Amino acid sequence: MDGSLLDIAEVARRSGLTPSALRFYEKKGLIAAAGRNGLRRTYHPDVLERLGLITCARSAGFSVAEIGRFLVARPSDADLRVGMAAKARDLDEQIGRLTRLRDSLRHAAVCDHEPIVECPDFKRAVGNVPAPAAAQAGPAR
Known part of the structure; x- marks a missing residue:
């Protein structure tokens, strides 16, 4: 070989x-x-x-x-470029959700409030974590 x-x-x-x-x-x-x-x-x-x-x-x-x-993308592939830009926007949204979730978990890890889930800061942070689009749409019919 x-x-x-x-x-x-x-x-x-x-x-x-x-x-x-x-x-x-x-x-x-x-x-x-x-x-x-x-x-x-x-x-x-x-x-x-x-x-x-x-x-x-x-x-x-x-x-x-x-x-x-x-x-196999080439610079002339306009449709693929549009798809890549859309995927980049989706990733930005996902990164934002994950960042907010991470920050709320970090707060919960050091929070002294009893119970933690009732902490106003934690509730505020968790409330800022929107559900994924599929979950917001509700059940499928």
């Missing part, structure tokens, strides 16, 4: 992903194996950077299909 290539087990170890996840991403076209060493896939080391991007995007709520489109 070429000394610069990484075995699938090594890529899994370094990326924190399972070999089955690597095979899934390969099947979906997000990564590509460089070849095989016997029955085991091998990858160029730069696959780790791509997997880092994929992992980050997945944790931000991107679908595999969205990631696939993003990975």
